[in-house]
Amino acid sequence: MPIIGKVASPPRRESTSEEFFFWIAPDQLIEKTQIVRTQSTIGSQEITFYGLITEVFRQSRQTDLAEEMDRYDGDVTYQPPYESVGFNFAQVSILRTVPPVMCPPREGSDVTLGEADDAQKAYGADEIENKLAVGVVKNGGLKYVGPGYIDTDYLLGANGGHLNVNGVAGRGTKSSFLLHMNYLLLREARRQEMATPSAKDRLRVVPIILNVKNFDLFHLDRRSTRFDAAKHGASWRELGVEDPAPFRNCKFFAPQKKGLSVPVDTGRPTADVAAYSWSLKDIIGAGLFRYLFADEDFDNANFGALVMALETKLTHEGAHHDQVARTLHRDAPKTFDVLLKELSPEAEGDFVSSMKGHNTQTVLKLYRRLLRLLLEGGDGVLRRSEEEGKPLNVIRNDICDPIVIDLSSLSGLPQLQRFVVATIFRQLEESRRGSRTQSGLVYLVTLDELNRFAPRNGKDPITELIERVAAEMRSQGIILFGAQQQGSLVSMRVIENAGLRVLGKSGSLELDAPVWRFLSESARKKAATLLPTEKLLVQDSFREPMLVEIPFPPWALRAAEARDEPAASSNAASDPVDDADLVDPF
């Protein structure tokens, strides 16, 4: 590679073990975000430094603006006889030193532009055992320098877990990337399944994708009209994907329609989509009652105690294999309507009298909360008068194509949205306990708008549940693929526990928040100006975020861009999933 400059370390621009400066040959176009390499012989040892250009500067020879003006005698039409003898220089953040010594490069060392091999070494890809190419490393504004690898041990549990994406709305920043990661991991799992079907340690993933906006994700199995294989195929091929295609065999779930047995209209044929709902019996059986009353109510200790007491009263616990089996108590109300009647102020009888230890006003408050919940969501997701619902079952025993669950049709009922999310995590949490745990199986739960489900400083059971998943469940194979517009509004535990953090274009105000202080000034500035296809990947082993371009997805991200009719139903409402894959969650 040609030499593009020389390391310089004058006062105030000294080289350190973390950064150095170099002046740039006048005929070279060097850009911020390019990867460079330099070598120095120090103490008879040849040391190679790999770095990322964090800024490129231009300096003229003039000492102030007055001199700049003087060059032209203040006349904008005048051309001085000689060009300004200014020069460019670059600031470089050292990504890696080989061998791993902590010293600065010497001034005068040749600097060359990095190539694909250098980029991989710079980010330690040559030392990653389980690597996954997720994007094409950008080397300036227009150039690329091969695939950018992450270490899946930081994503799927060995060294860390969880993925968190931050970015402004409407630029394909978050959902697209989360789906991209699902796609790559699923593809890798399928590849390993084909190559070594009996290997115990092969990757096995179950993608669970929660749709939070406009049924957009209900078309993942349809080709995007915006995808052009000729134009977009090259970057996929860089990742080793020769035939990018939409997801296949997705299972779609949507809330049950009020008063009916079919799901709400999702834009897909009804036969493609399975309805989900819960009766009182289902909720008690799954231990979900407390999650109906999340949010601010749980800040009140009396109210929380009453909900727990009521749940206990409604529950009968027995043993089932090595696990606790919950059922609705035989003396308990059989439906929500009956329960509501029993809790009403006018009610008399054994059930109400058993609540006497609690403040009457608190009982009344519980009644009002339940009434409101049932009036708003009753006979839909919550079946008021039916003893049986169609509860979601996301538990599988092996690799599975995406399970897409709609939350967007509950957008007017945030409490119910949160309840559905809680049921999923609770189900996964339960499934990872006891002898029925499917060893090696990894659930990838994709959830956008984390700020609604695990808000910062939230104390409610759902926030605590998600925090627990983020902090403790990675080793159990529950991986949260979360996203939000503003990480500063999301629980710190959730953000901090993400082994892979990704930034799409983010607001500059957001980037000033403490949660992003770990980023360098340069990275923060870059994050504020990223293109829709660009992402900054932050993995613990990276000294600076890796700037990658994410290939354009071949799947539709909304109905309007879906090319084909939905694939023939493999997901009839009457037979929503392949029974062979299903595992009884409780």
Next chain:
Amino acid sequence: MSFEFLREFGGRRLGQAPDQPLMMGADGDEPEVDDRVDLALECPTDEWQPIDVTPFQPAPEEMPTRFIDGCYEGETLAWLQDREGHPIPLRLAQIGGVCIRSVGRTLGRETAILDRVVAMIADPFPWEAVESFATDLAAHGIRLLPVSPPKISEDRRAAVFDFQRMHEQTRNGVIPAMEALEEVALCHTMGVPTVVDGRLGRFRCDFDDWDVVGVIKRQQENYLDAAGWRVLYRLQPGERTPAFEVRSKETPVVSWYLKLAGDHHSLPNWGVVRVEYPLTRFQRLGREFAKINRISHALFQIRSRRASYSRTPVSMEPIVRAEESLKSLFAPLRPLCHHFYRVTNL
């Protein structure tokens, strides 16, 4: 007397400005003209008037494209005594000559020659001892530069007990070595219009077929009579004095003063340079005074405009660049001195 006095005698404001170099010989009541000078070369001295050169546009091939400068950084870092007890200073110096060349509107270094020397008045010491010292210095990349002792009479040089004089002699003794490097840089490419920082007479080159212009910033000799001085003080930027001839054994030249900068608040000698052009070349070209105007205009066009550079009013932009370029090749002097002390055990 009222303030009418000021008006009567041309009183004018003077802005704050650094002192300009003294013109040696200009401190007498009546300047004495050097007898080597013919002031009437262009016109009789009583007809001298400032000449505006700005209407005389140089042809592209007349624009200078090479610019020569030399640099010298040194420190007297030790002294010894000869057998008679004369103080002998040792001066460590870095010297260099550089040529900056313009290609289009871009200035780049054509060549640079550097040397690292220890200057010393060597005559009082035995030849073998001096040779041994030179060999030891050479092992460390330093050249011994023998300097002549000061003149003690018209035809005799010898060491003296006045340390300051010995020191001055040693310091100035390095300058010819620097000028030799400038000459190497100058002659690196011949035949191209060239501007040299300083007098042309320092070089032994043949300038007959070559447009070489010397620009002298520090005026150390008086070439003008009283009328000439009056004209010089009336110069406005872009004006010159009439040309005059300076005869010398080495390189006789046509010379004139050119004002590059200054306004009505500046010192009267602010921004004035003396320009030299080889007389033989001037004569060969038919004594064309319009050529002098065009050269002057070219120099005026490439004058430095850097307020932060102390000698900007009398500098050419490419020469400033040449100086920067050359100095950047010098090592810091202090560490060199310490290195010298370490290797010499002084």
